[in-house]
Amino acid sequence: MTADAAPPVRLEVRLLGPVEAVVDGRAVLLRRGRQQLLLAALALRAGETVPASRLVEELWPGGLPEDPENALQQLVSAVRRCLGPARGLLRTVPSGYRLDLVPERTDVGRAVAAAARASALLVAGAAGDARTVVETALGTWRGQPLDGVADGPLHVEAERLEELRGRLEVAAADCALAAADRPSLDAAAVRLATATVRRPLDEPLWERRIAVLAAVGRPAEALTVYETVRRTLADELGVDPSAGLQSLHADLIGTPRIGQSQVQTQVGAPAADGPRHGDRVDALRLGPLPPLPLSRLVGREVDLAQLGRWRADGVRLVTLVGPAGIGKTRLAMENAYRTDGPVAVVLLDSLAADSDVTAAVAAAVRLREVGTRDMTDVLARSLPAGTTLVLDNAEHVLGRVATLVAALLAQAPDLAVVVTSQWPLGLSGEHQLRLEPLTGPDADDLGALLLLDRAAQVRPALATPTDDDARAATRIATLLDGVPLAIELAAAQARHLTLPQLADSLAGSLDLLDRDTLRVTARHRRLVDAVDWSLSLLSPEHLDVFTRCSVLAGVFDADLAAAVTGTSPEASLSTLLDLADRSVVHVVAAPARRPGSADHVGAGEDTAPRFCLLRPLRVHAARRLDGSGGADPTRDRLLDWVVDLTARADDGIRGPDQLQWLARLDTARADIENALAHAVARGRLADAVRVVAALGRYWDWRSRLRDADRWTTTVMDAMAASPGIGEVPGYGSVAAWRGFAAIERGDPDTGARWAEEGLAAARRARDLDAETTCLAILSLAPDEGTRSALETLDTGLGLARRSGNRWARAWGVNRRGYVRLLTGDLDGAAADADASRADFEALGDSRAARWADLLTALVAHRRGDVERAAALSTATLQAAQTLGDLRTAGHAADLLASVAGSAAERDSLQRLSRTYLARRTDDPD
Known part of the structure; x- marks a missing residue:
């Protein structure tokens, strides 16, 4: 190599875990799936040519692509781009492709070579050298071989690599047995416990596990392991254990029994071979960790990293907190396997609530109680230096666990404790890691x-x-x-x-x-x-609140919980916070504070805690509520709350706090629908009418026309089936909004018919607000002549003035301006735009004020003032987008397209307009 020549690129491929490529010491990003599969297929045959036809079969086992050769070439090109400076090592040859590597540049190649060398060294009697080779090779495993591609066409290769790992683990055990030193044998027992779970039919692994247990003086446990493998082989294969296993069993039977064995990670009777309480001991011999599940950990990498940082920072007490089934135990075990130094895991879920936790933990780590000295003191002195003690599922004995942990941490300054529980211990110095569900915009699915x-x-x-x-x-x-x-x-x-x-x-x-x-x-x-399991730990009062909150389908605050539980907001908040601490109620991040809101949605409430019940818990709670007979009364309370909310919201969305009220209705949407369904089912039709009448504007402004059509139809049909109910206030508005939904969906005849029915009902009930609404909606019917539309609107305006409904009057004036625009009365349209804008702005309704801006822009366009029309429509479009007003945004985009300077700009704006109006018709969520 000349002085100016670049050093050769160094490529390494790792297959003993997730498939990775490392170029010059840095891992490169390969997409999960076919990119990793291609690299693995080539790396397993490093230095060999792999025919293109074979690669195609392995890469597309479920069916070939339309052009297999081209698809393979594109995939190879993509992998080359990922390899960067090492791309030249993935070569195209006449019959296929080759990864130009020697096998030793893959972890598989090195592991195969290590297995052969270790076998030769053991035969030669060099157990120490063999152990070094084996431990180095086993250290290259990072998880399941070919993780991510092992279940496809390379499953045979993955199984072969698992067999190789098993042979290395057998060799490691043979090295430990040959050395006969206790630390090596203890380490081998831990490794073999995991290996036999991973490969339950691998008899050599079971033989070595039993031999190692016997060698460290744990024959009772060895006999238990033999019985496990005997049953496994009989159940899975219908065969007896091998001659080697049976010989080991015979030797064990000849050994004097030392009492009932105790797996060190389970709470129960103490083991006979542990130190006695009161003895002078340097350290306990901690047993093996429970084996990790065979499945990989998914979605907890961030939490695992946080535990690692706390461990590195010397944090001594961590509590993993979360509801049942959130994954606390699995995360604790994964963390335990990554923890350096001695680790003891104690499973507490089988303990009774009144159990002596200290005695149970001592039994689990094989410390026997003999004598009268304080067991906590002996336990603290006996745990090996630097021990991490994992106490799993502590919620039902939390007080006793807290007492023990506080004492142990005080007496053993180098002890660390990890607890899993549905609520925290409440100790000073406790670091809490609350596990969240695997959902949300940041959860990456x-x-x-x-x-x-x-x-x-x-x-x-x-x-x-x-x-x-x-x-x-x-x-x-x-x-x-x-x-x-x-x-x-x-x-x-x-x-x-x-x-x-x-x-x-x-x-x-x-x-x-x-x-x-x-x-x-x-x-x-x-x-x-x-x-x-979770609910059995709650007090009757807490359980009652929890079950009654199951009628709430969405996010709720303490006020709503108080409404459905019949308690005060203060008591409700206290109980909900307790339930959140116990991980049966989920806390939802509060929305950002919004200035200038109404007292119902003011700064205090915006920053107050929000809660929800996760669906698996909510469904179970609802069953309990139904079974107790409390469901209907609780849903009655919810309906009462919804009636009040929607009445206030109908006013609120037309005022300065309209965004907050719209957001509040958005949040309560599922609860509102549940309350409506309950009202119809229970025959509370007057309440159902009041709710639907109040929601018409919300459904319009949020473009939920399908909701409007469904609920107006449902309520009107229920009313028709109950002729004895008589006239109900608000029925006219319900019919009007049903007509509005039909008109907006392109059925003006049906829409006009429903609006006429609503008008008749409103007049019979002398409901001026409903009558005004019906007249305004009737004016929208395209078949209504402009003269008739103006007369209709003038009638409605007269009613609005009589009733003092300033917003309805502004709405009518605005609508009249649009009708006047159609007749060519530009001065009248402009005057109506200005008048309605002034009223809307005085009322604080910025959304409706934009309708007036759009009307002014249309008048300017008709007068030929293109610049003014463009400026106003641009401002209107931007404001409507911010407000979520799809109809106004669509019409503003349409007007902008009319005045746009280029064909491309016109096309773009017309597409935008069609998109908005189509989304409005389709009721997006």
Whole structure:
């Protein structure tokens, strides 16, 4: 190499975990899927030519693309771009492609070589050297081999690599047995416990595990392990254990029994081989950690990183807090495996609420109580230096756990404690990590990723999901509010249902999640078991509030909770905060403070806590409420609240706080619909009429015409089926808004008919506001002649003046201006625009004032004042976009297209106009 020549590019490919390429020491980003699959297929045959036809079969196992050769070339080009300076190592050769690497430049190649070398060293009696080789090779594993592509056409290669890992783990155990030193044997016992869970039919691994347990003086546990493998082989393969396993069993039976064994991570009877209470001990010999689940951790990388930072900073007490099924235990175990130094995990869920937690923890770490000295003191002295103690599922014994943890941390300055619980310990120095559901705009569809990952375990084809599968996965995660346990229970049903079928089923009911999935932990087998565990810890008063809040489908505050529970807002807030601490009620971030709002939506309320019940919990609570007979009275209270809210909101959206009131109705939309359904079902039709009459303007301004049509039709049909109900105030407005929805959808004849019916009803009831509304809507019917429309509007204006309804008068004047524009009365239209704008602005209704601005712009356009028309319509479009007024925005864009200078600009604005008006018609959510 000359002095000016660049050094050779160094490429390494890692396959023993997620597929990665590392160029000159830096990992490069490959897209999950075919890019990783292509690199893996070539790296597994590093230095060899792989025929293009074989690559196509491996990359598209479900069906070939239309042009396989071109598709493969494009994929190769994409991977080359990812490799950057190492792109030249992915070579095109006459018959296919080759990754120009020696096998040692892949972690697989090095692991294969290490296995052969370790075997030779063991045969030669060099156990120490063999151990170094094996440990280095095992250290290259970062998880499941070919993670992300292992379930596809490379599954055979993935299985081969798992077998290789098993051989290395057997070799590591042989090295430990040959060395016969206790630390090596303890480490081997931990590793083999995990390995046998990962490969339950690998008999050499079981043989070494039993041999290691016997070698460290734990024959009782070894016998338990033998019984486990015997049953596994019989159940799965219908065979007896191998001769080697049976020989080990015979040796164990000949060993004197030392009492009932105790798995160190379970609470129960103490093990006979642990230090005695009162003995002088340097440190306990902590048992192996429970094996990690075979499935990968999804969606908790940020939380795991936070735990790592706290660990590095020397934080000594961390509590993982969250509702049942949120993933606290799984995260704690993943963190435990990444923690350096001794780790003891104690599972507390089997303890009774009045149990002696100190004795149970001592038993779990194999410390026996003998004598009279304080067990907490002995436990603190006996834990190895630098121990991390994990106490899992502490919520039902929280007080006792808090007392023990406080004492241990005070007496053992190098001890760290991680607790999982549905609410925090409340100790000084406690760092809380509250686990959130896998949802929200910042979650990057993590709930859907978890669903797909777990579903692929029971239906391998989902490892490469279709677009329909991906959409259904997102829908399922949303339906389950991102609760990991619920998502995993749903994924288990993918064995029998497609994901779209599963999504449809869960949209109607969560009953599928209560099927027994035979998970190891009983309370995680069905959703109802997990929820029951949480609710069993609540006081009767807290449980009553929780179940009554199940009638609330959306986000709610303490005032609404008070309304449905029959308590005061102050008491309601206190209870909700308690329930939030106990992780059965979810706290929702409060919206930003908005200045100048009405007292109902003022600064204090805007910054007050908001709450919701996650759907898996809400559904279960609703069942309890139905079973208790309290559902209808609670829903009656909700309906009363909705009647009051919508009446105030109809005024509020026409004033200076209209954005806040619109947002409040948006938030309450699901609760309003539930209340309406309850009103119709219970025959409270007068209340249903009041609510629908008050919502007409909201549905119009939020472009929810489908809602308007559905609920006006539902209520009017219910009224027609109840002839004895008589005249109900507001019925005329309901009919008018039904007509409005029909007119806006292009059916003016039907719309006019409903508005006429509403007008007749309003006049019979002497309801001036409803009559004014009906007349204004009647004027919108295109078949209404302009003279007739003007007469209709003038009649409505007279009614508005008589009733003192200034907003209705401004609305009528504004509408009259548009009619005058159609007749060519530009001066009259301009005057109406100015008059209505003045009234709307005086009332604080900036949205309606924009209607007047648009009218002024149209008048300017008719007069040939293009500059003024363009300026006004531009300002109107911008304001309407901000306000979410699709109709005004669409018409402003239409006018701008008329005055635009270029054809391209006209086309763009016309498309914008059509988009707004179409979205309005389609009722977007």
